[in-house]
């Protein structure tokens with residue numbers, strides 16, 4: 234075939250493939266346009282799940298008569314003019330393709346009246362070259378875009394549309410997200426002539442929770458903690474499920490970046506990490522979070538439908554979100570986080586009972602979910618499950634290990650080669666891990682339990698006694714409220730001995746540096762533990778550190794266990810807290826039940 238320039242309609246239909254997937258994606262583009270036009274009231278009128286009609290009416294700035302034609306052409310936009318503009322996009326749209334694309338695969342009419350015009354005009358495009366016809370019309374100030382018979386001229390794509398009900402579900406989801414992105418815009422949704430949702434515009438911060446309740450439901454909203462954190466030019470505010478609250482489906486997880494809804498992997502990862510260990514397996518946290526940052530810090534020109542963004546300082550954004558959420562979840566502990574502010578201790582109610590301005594989180598831990606009751610698996614670096622379910626599996630596992638431990642290594646006849654026998658015996662003397670709790674060691678016809686703590690202390694001693702720790706600055710300093718009773722100078726001095734740089738600042742302590750490779754330790758808890766320490770030998774400091782230290786995946790725990798148990802003589806077991814385990818009795822009881 235010879236090379237030819239495509240007719241406008243065909244070129245637009247090809248472009249439509251990228252952004253117009255289904256009625257909800259049409260609605261997304263239209264709503265974004267309305268919001269960009271400064272509308273404060275938007276009405277959405279849908280028929281047959283959007284198959285037949287999607288109409289969006291707004292009271293925004295409107296389009297002057299002479300520009301109606303341009304609005305429907307491809308690569309025509311009022312939002313960017315030159316390359317530099319792409320670096321700080323403040324509007325939701327900027328590609329100038331949506332209206333052209335949608336009108337190439339449907340019957341679209343655009344009606345508008347800007348404030349300065351006394352009469353309204355209507356435009357639609359026709360034919361393969363998509364010439365635009367402009368006619369007078371009646372319309373109040375603002376714009377209406379009506380999209381009829383989506384994909385009527387692209388049967389292959391029409392085939393992919395689902396039932397009216399499914400498509401309307403997608404529309405409702407989209408409506409919800411947009412409604413959460415702009416509290417100040419009143420929104421109405423009608424389906425087949427019936428009013429489905431009506432959300433009045435929210436003008437004061439105090440009323441934001443009303444929209445959250447309307448959208449997420451009252452019961453979910455009651456379990457929300459409010460958070461508002463700022464670091465440099467980054468701000469994260471919104472609501473996260475309090476520890477102990479969760480959902481069985483991940484249907485209430487909303488993230489907005491500069492008011493643009495997102496499903497961004499980096500952000501979700503940071504949030505998930507902050508919730509790690511707080512939830513039973515297969516349960517999901519819920520959250521509505523708003524990240525704001527300067528437009529030049531984020532590239533939105535990455536995805537045609539703009540579901541993803543790219544952050545220039547991705548790691549910093551990740552860590553900021555992680556610590557903001559993590560601090561909110563932990564703020565019920567002994568150390569109040571900086572973001573909570575001193576006034577936070579005054580209100581202990583849920584986010585709903587307090588006024589949003591002072592809706593600072595002050596979480597009282599739910600006793601079933603406090604961390605110490607959860608077991609930590611160093612190999613995976615995770616807390617697992619609630620104590621109850623974990624302890625059952627732990628016992629079972631331990632019992633299995635024990636049975637193996639007590640079985641005579643391997644009978645002579647089974648093992649033809651002496652080296653096989655040897656290796657079996659070697660394995661046998663190496664002990665068995667009780668995940669997250671410690672190890673079982675068989676020594677001189679007795680089984681001992683070696684607590685995990687001992688291994689961690691041993692690890693820290695090896696780390697600190699052989700060389701003095703090298704510190705590394707934290708990307709985001711950790712801040713804790715200072716307990717007035719403590720001797721700050723001693724605390725900071727002790728912290729320095731184990732590689733932490735801790736400095737007083739007003740009524741707070743700011744942790745600026747930590748030992749290399751230890752960025753993700755639970756520093757708030759560690760600071761609290763250090764403030765409570767009465768003795769100040771290095772050994773006692775290391776014990777404090779060990780209380781909250783988590784071995785990361787890099788540490789070979791088997792090796793650590795072997796080194797440690799070899800370093801302690803049997804007669805010193807008791808003083809080290811290594812106790813004989815009456816496993817026979819225990820196992821009998823376990824099987825008896």
Ligand code: ADP
Pocket residue numbers: 262266267270291293294295296304305309310311312326327328329330331332333376
């Ligand atoms: P983009 O939003 O990327 O600029 P669109 O094709 O969605 O491209 O819209 C083209 C232009 O039409 C916009 O830049 C804007 O100037 C104008 N426009 C579209 N919808 C509206 C609306 N509801 N109110 C005012 N102007 C609008």
Ligand code: MG
Pocket residue numbers: 262265266326327329331332
């Ligand atoms: Mg647009």
